[in-house]
Amino acid sequence: MTLTRSVPLPWLASLALIAACSLSSAARAETLSAEEAVGRAASQNPSLRAALLDATAARQAVAAEEGARRPALAASVTGQYAKTLDAQTPRAGSASVESSVALRYTTDVGTALEVGTSADSRWNLAEDRTLGPAYGARAYVSARQPLLRGAGADAVLAPAAQAQAQAVAAERERDLAASQIALEVLQAYWELWYAEQAVAVQEQALAAAERQVNDARARAETLGTGTRVDVLQFSTAAASIADALSQARAARTERAIELGRALGMDPVRAASLRATGAPPSLGPAPPAAALARAAAERSQELAAMRADLDALRARVGAAEDADQVRLDVFATASAGTEWGNDLLTGRSLPGMQPAFSVLGGLDLELPFGGGRAAADAARARAQLAAAEARYRARLDAITAQISALRVSLDASADQVALASETARMAGELAEAERQRLLLGTSTSADVVKAEQTLREAELRKLRAAVSELTSRFQLEHAAGALLERFASVLPRRSS
Incomplete structure (x- = not known):
């Protein structure tokens, strides 16, 4: 072989x-x-990165809600000039400057509080002379408490x-x-x-x-x-x-x-x-x-x-709260004074003595026909x-x-x-x-x-x-x- x-x-x-x-x-x-x-x-991994960013965004939403609960300071300054359209006094008019500062806060039970002051200066402009300035100042405290809609910590903190x-x-x-x-x-x-x-x-x-x-x-x-x-x-x-x-x-x-x-x-x-x-x-x-x-x-x-x-559950609580009549009780107390009163003698206060006022009442809002809150x-x-x-x-x-x-x-x-x-x-x-x-x-x-x-x-x-x-x-x-x-x-x- x-x-x-x-x-x-x-x-x-x-x-x-x-x-x-x-x-x-x-x-x-x-x-x-x-x-x-x-x-x-x-x-x-990009999927895990996305989940991390979603968690970060959700925490920022919590920080935003916490920030919304902090007191707020409001301030303004305004000026006005007005001229009188009167044939007898064609050059008459007035000028004013007003300023205000207020601190606002809403408590956990829904009480809206505001404490503020305001001041103003006014001039009367005549044809041959300017009268003033006249000054005014006012301080006030106001409170508004919801009795139905928006009342209580469950509604405010929802x-x-x-x-x-x-x-x-x-x-x-x-x-x-x-x-x-x-x-x-x-x-x-x-x-x-x-x-x-x-x-x-x-x-x-x-x-x-x-x-x-x-x-x-x-x-x-x-x-x-x-x-x-x-x-x-x-x-x-x-x-x-x-x-x-x-x-x-x-x-x-x-x-x-x-x-x-x-x-x-x-x-x-x-x-x-x-x-x-x-x-x-x-x-x-x-x-x-x-x-x-x-x-x-x-x-x-x-x-x-x-x-x-x-x-x-928090959303249900907020929706049920919104499905109520709005009934608020409010009150405002203020004190004010004026000086430099050669302009407005009829409204002046002798010796710059302050004037006081208190305002209070109830505020009702009832949707006609039920609105959308019940369905929500x-x-x-x-x-x-x-x-x-x-x-x-x-x-x-x-x-x-x-x-x-x-x-x-x-x-x-x-x-x-x-x-x-x-x-x-x-x-x-x-x-x-x-x-x-x-x-x-x-x-x-x-x-x-x-x-x-x-x-x-x-x-x-x-x-x-x-x-x-x-x-x-x-x-x-x-x-x-x-x-x-x-x-x-x-x-x-x-x-």
């Missing part, structure tokens, strides 16, 4: 090129830990209470966004880790397949103890592994780009990302019932919804009831989700144990088949099949480990605990 040396297969040259490119890329790779990836997302509730809701939504982004980053990170491990499994399998091809060729062409079928069998297996390796490398790049997207990186830079380490052991998870009870308080989503409910109040109550129903529905959904995720986590843990045992037995079987081939009691097809089973078992073991870890992170996110795990690298307040 004549044996000829076969020409190197085309896929070997292609594989060499892929390996060279891979080594060049690895030289530029950026390796991250899971915590570093989450921390980078905290500073670069805008501030609503702004505060909305700010709390924005902060909880910011925390929810941070937890969601952390979950996305962790899922993408460990998917990248799995893709890298899959590449390593395929590379090791290809190296072993190449050795088997060389050994089979040596046995067939040199020693004469093998056959051409063995060479073809192992060459076919090596080509299949090379194809799987190419796909695994493409999948690894895709996972790196996906992780880079969550980190706010462009695809070109993200393609060089590498995951390091191994899936950590997080310890036993609490029972589903305990997680469900804790989620009612720890869930950022439910906390945001509760804050929205508080804002709606009814709409606010309906919106509050709808929001309360949505909260109860979401609470039930989160409770069910936690129970389902807890079952999934237990199943993932079982799969890890089963996959590890399967991989161990597959390894022993592959080694046994290799030894049997050397003894001549097995065939190359049996060895290829056993090693393919080993690769699949190794990949299932890696997939089970990643699935268990991501299931745990999903469970913690649903229960509101994931943010606490990464509190050191995730922002909890806006800067």
Whole structure:
């Protein structure tokens, strides 16, 4: 029988090129830990940045409402010139300058207070002379107390209470966004880790397949103890592994780009990302019932919804207050004096003695036909009831989700144990088949099949480990605990 040396297969040259490119890329790779990836997302992810700015804007709304409650100072200066249109005194007229300063404040129960002073100077302009100036001064205190609409702290402080509730809701939504982004980053990170491990499994399998091809060729062409079928069998297996390796490398790049997207990186830079380490052991998870009870308080989503409910309750209170008759009681007390009274002798006060006055009364405003306030109040109550129903529905959904995720986590843990045992037995079987081939009691097809089973078992073991870890992170996110795990690298307040 004549044996000829076969020409190197085309896929070997292609594989060499892929390996060279891979080594060049690895030289530029950026390796991250899971915590570093989450921390980078905290500073670069645009969605989290938007949530931080929303929380900042909501806090500014609270500051605006607090500023609106501060006392206000009002001051004015006015001047007037008037000319009399009288044929008998064509040049007669008057001029005056007036100024006023007042301090205004509304108390928490709705009492509008104002304390102020005013002063004026007046001149009478005659045809041949100017009389004056004459001076006047006045101080006053006024108060207006709503009795129905606008009365009480609930009505007066409703805008501030609503702004505060909305700010709390924005902060909880910011925390929810941070937890969601952390979950996305962790899922993408460990998917990248799995893709890298899959590449390593395929590379090791290809190296072993190449050795088997060389050994089979040596046995067939040199020693004469093998056959051409063995060479073809192992060459076919090596080509299949090379194809799987190419796909695994493409999948690894895709996972790196996906992780880079969550980190706010462009695809070109993200393609060089590498995951390091191994899936950590997080310890036993609490029972589903305990997680469900804790989620009612720890869930950022439910906390945001509760804050929205508080804002709606404040809005209902304000709308119901507006749906009332306006009835105010008011009073003003003032004291004033004039001097330089050669102009207005009939109104002058001898010796600059002050004059006093007190004004008081009731002010009623009743919308004709009911107005729009009643409809606004009814709409606010309906919106509050709808929001309360949505909260109860979401609470039930989160409770069910936690129970389902807890079952999934237990199943993932079982799969890890089963996959590890399967991989161990597959390894022993592959080694046994290799030894049997050397003894001549097995065939190359049996060895290829056993090693393919080993690769699949190794990949299932890696997939089970990643699935268990991501299931745990999903469970913690649903229960509101994931943010606490990464509190050191995730922002909890806006800067």
